[in-house]
Amino acid sequence: MSRRVDVEVGRSGQVKIEFSGFEGDLCYEEAESIGKILRSLGLKAVPVSITPKTPSEIEAEVGVEEAPRRKVSVS
Amino acid sequence: MSHISSYKTEIKLDSALSAGRSVEEDPGWDVLNEAVHATAEEMNLDVTRTFRDYYGRSIACDWGLVGPDIPRGIGITVDRKTGEVVFACDPYGGFERTAGEIKDRVVQNYASLCVAKALAALNYNVEVDEVKHPVEGKKILIKGVL
Numbered sequence: 758m759s760r761r762v763d764v765e766v767g768r769s770g771q772v773k774i775e776f777s778g779f780e781g782d783l784c785y786e787e788a789e790s791i792g793k794i795l796r797s798l799g800l801k802a803v804p805v806s807i808t809p810k811t812p813s814e815i816e817a818e819v820g821v822e823e824a825p826r827r828k829v830s831v832s
Numbered sequence: 833m834s835h836i837s838s839y840k841t842e843i844k845l846d847s848a849l850s851a852g853r854s855v856e857e858d859p860g861w862d863v864l865n866e867a868v869h870a871t872a873e874e875m876n877l878d879v880t881r882t883f884r885d886y887y888g889r890s891i892a893c894d895w896g897l898v899g900p901d902i903p904r905g906i907g908i909t910v911d912r913k914t915g916e917v918v919f920a921c922d923p924y925g926g927f928e929r930t931a932g933e934i935k936d937r938v939v940q941n942y943a944s945l946c947v948a949k950a951l952a953a954l955n956y957n958v959e960v961d962e963v964k965h966p967v968e969g970k971k972i973l974i975k976g977v978l
Contacts, residue, residue, distance in 0.1 A: 761975070761977050767940070769940060770939040772838070791950050794949070798859050799864070804838070805838040805839060809834075
């Protein structure tokens with residue numbers, strides 16, 4: 758699954774960013790990287806809200822994850 | 833996990849200043865220049881270096897935007913000590929709304945250019961699109977795929 762960032766810039770510069778296809782906390786790391794570049798360009802982005810996607814939304818993006826397999830002894 | 837974040841934004845060109853260089857050397861200076869010219873094209877305005885007050889006096893600025901709906905113009909100046917971006921105009925006579933629309937559009941274009949550049953710097957394939965919302969006005973949509 759490819760990683761995707763969708764950004765909506767509203768009137769007077771409000772920014773809404775949707776991260777899709779990121780595993781674990783990678784989306785937060787990517788948000789930090791983007792924020793760092795924006796700051797260097799003179800755009801201070803102050804978070805108003807951060808909403809994690811629901812399990813069903815993530816499932817729709819990346820598909821159902823298989824439960825990790827573990828070895829069992831058979832005697 | 834993935835998430836959705838919302839931000840309010842503010843322009844402040846202080847990267848070069850904090851490194852002891854002039855504000856004209858700030859990476860945001862060229863972005864602001866690009867945003868001003870994009871706004872001028874979209875709103876049919878001329879880019880100048882001055883705007884005027886009610887009495888016709890000319891006031892110097894870094895970028896001025898003048899057009900039929902705002903004949904005195906609106907001035908944009910970057911504070912050389914702090915990097916703050918100041919929008920100024922003499923709205924007497926009913927130009928406040930037009931001045932506000934121009935300011936909003938400059939800020940929106942600036943934010944969009946910054947986001948597109950940030951995604952490109954992180955190696956995303958970037959696509960930019962615009963939609964007109966009946967209530968919320970123009971929205972700029974930027975898609976980055978890695």
